[in-house]
Amino acid sequence: MRTLFKNIKELLQIRDESIKFVSGKAMVELPTIKNAYLLVEDGIIKEFGSMANCPKTEVNNLVDATGKMLLPTWCDSHTHLVYAGNRESEFVDKIKGLSYQEIANKGGGILNSAKALQETLEDDLYQQSKTRLEEIMALGTGAVEIKSGYGLTLEAELKMLRVIKRLKQNYQLPIKATFLGAHAVPLEYKDDKAGYIQLLIETMLPQIAEAQLAEYIDVFCETGYFTVQDTDRILEAGKQYGLIPKIHVNQFTSIGGVQIGVKYHALSVDHLEEMRDEDIQVLKNTQTMPVALPGCSFFLGIPYTPARKMMDAGLPLALATDYNPGSSPSGNMNFVVSTSCIKMKLTPEEAINAATINGAYAMGLEKVVGSITVGKKANLILTKPINSYGFMPYAFGANQIDKVFINGIAI
Ligand SMILES: N=CN[C@@H](CCC(=O)O)C(=O)O
Ligand SMILES: [Zn+2]
Incomplete structure (x- = not known):
């Protein structure tokens, strides 16, 4: 042909x-x-x-x-497009001025999506997710990474990862799967984070690895979620199963997440809205791709990744959508490319490089x-x-x- x-x-x-x-x-x-x-x-x-x-x-x-x-085609190296329902109900709270953290503390946020996902049948979840995948393909995305992390129980995390596997089988574009069990501490473990981390390391990880349901491992390394020490333990455990890190760091606070990513040779460190000079320095001459998610900055009204400063320091940069129901309910890479130019001062050439070759690298698809x-x-x-x-x-x-x-x- x-x-x-x-x-x-x-x-x-x-x-x-x-x-x-x-x-x-x-x-x-x-x-x-x-x-x-x-x-x-x-x-x-x-x-x-x-x-x-x-x-x-x-x-x-x-x-x-x-x-x-x-x-x-665009290479979208960071999405959470397998999710159940939406969080439209939090939208007005957000408009009225509640922050991402305040909404989460009110019972919204990731735990809200986890509840919906746990209650959704696998086939229904697949149907909802495939609609989103087809939507982004029509918008020019030709390779995508998809995370788990709205399950937060063994069964629900496996359900999400099986849905990603089914998408891989039924669609022709390359899809990479990431295990993000450390996305939030579930309610049942709210006073026992160590117990949840133990479940993640001792029960979830082995089963996910055995079933070959993920290539990458992710942690939301952030104040109020998982600490640098938690991240260290989880990435170390992931490494034992051959899972390469791609992690959420520096979205709201700079607490050493970039450094832990570099320590574990993360393929990418993503978000980076809050960057200290030392976070930029430690990324120099590494194989870790910094990934900016301007759709999230736009939607939450938080700072944009200081991309200009990072590129001027010699770093590479990739752009991705972060398509998810809470902080970026859009998987439109065209919008991301535009926003990076308008708000982050990338030139069209830089933006296209960030959204194609560098995005491909950030999910191991550069070949x-x-x-x-x-x-x-x-x-x-x-x-x-x-x-x-x-x-x-x-x-x-x-x-x-x-x-x-x-x-x-x-x-
Ligand atoms: N920050 C952590 N995870 C997602 C948001 C998840 C949610 O709010 O549902 C993100 O990348 O922005
Ligand atoms: Zn994300």
């Missing part, structure tokens, strides 16, 4: 296969070819180049991309997706006719996508 895209106004994010991610000043470069072609064979990028060299080969499908941009590279999956966004790629983040809130291709096939 061969598909040829021809007359592409600009083909974006062309990378050699040796590039794992881009950092610091290199993030301002977005390699492109104007007036290009791209050939897909059996779902994989076979070749591309200038239209002058376009092959005259027979194809099954010809796409005339005159006036349009072609780029890799599979995230750039226009021979041998990578043909997961592609074809835009509507636009003047320049900068129009995508500029025209925030409007959909510039004509078609999304997964493995070379339009969805």
Whole structure:
């Protein structure tokens, strides 16, 4: 099966296969070819180049991309899109000025979602989640990480992870699963956090690892949730089962979460709204990707990750949605890319790098997706006719996508 895209106004994010991610000043470069072609064979990028060299080969499908941009699909490396119901009921409290923590203390928050999830049948949870997955795919997401963490009991965590597994089986985009049992301390353990951590380490982890339901392990390392010491214990236990850390740190307070992530060679440290200079320093020359979640800052009205400062210090940066019912009820990567430009002062080139190649790295998929590279999956966004790629983040809130291709096939 061969598909040829021809007359592409600009083909974006062309990378050699040796590039794992881009950092610091290199993030301002977005390699492109104007007036290009791209050939897909059996779902994989076979070749591309200038239209002058376009092959005259027979194809099954010809796409005339005159006036349009072609780029890799968004790589959303941080979501919680498997959840039950929503938290619309907390929205007005939030509008009236209650903080995320105050809402949680009133019985809302993560524990509210956990109760709903525990009461939802697995098939219903799957149906709700698949609707969200299809929605983000139509918005250009072509690889996604999904966390557990709204179960908080052995059975409910397994239920969430099985739903993620079923999504993996039924959809063509790469999906990575993360075990986030340490998302909140459940009510039954409110006076016995140590008991919950013991359950997590001694009962949940072995069963999840045995059933191969997760690749990554996450902890909400935050004041009022899990301490640095708790995180240390949980990541150490995860390591025994081969689970690589991708952790929630520095959302509200800087308590040493970044340092613990670096200690365990976390693939990513995510949120980072509150960053001290030492948090930036410790990330230098590591393989840990900092991930910003501007949808969460927007929705909660909390600071944005100081991305400019971090990139100026030479760090890489990835962007993700944090799609979840409490702090970012949107999985729209286009909005995230726009918001990073408007609020975090990324250039369109930096934002596209952060949302493609660096996002792919942040979920271990840098060899599979995230750039226009021979041998990578043909997961592609074809835009509507636009003047320049900068129009995508500029025209925030409007959909510039004509078609999304997964493995070379339009969805
Ligand atoms: N901060 C921790 N977890 C999610 C929010 C979860 C929730 O409020 O339901 C986040 O990444 O923002
Ligand atoms: Zn999150």
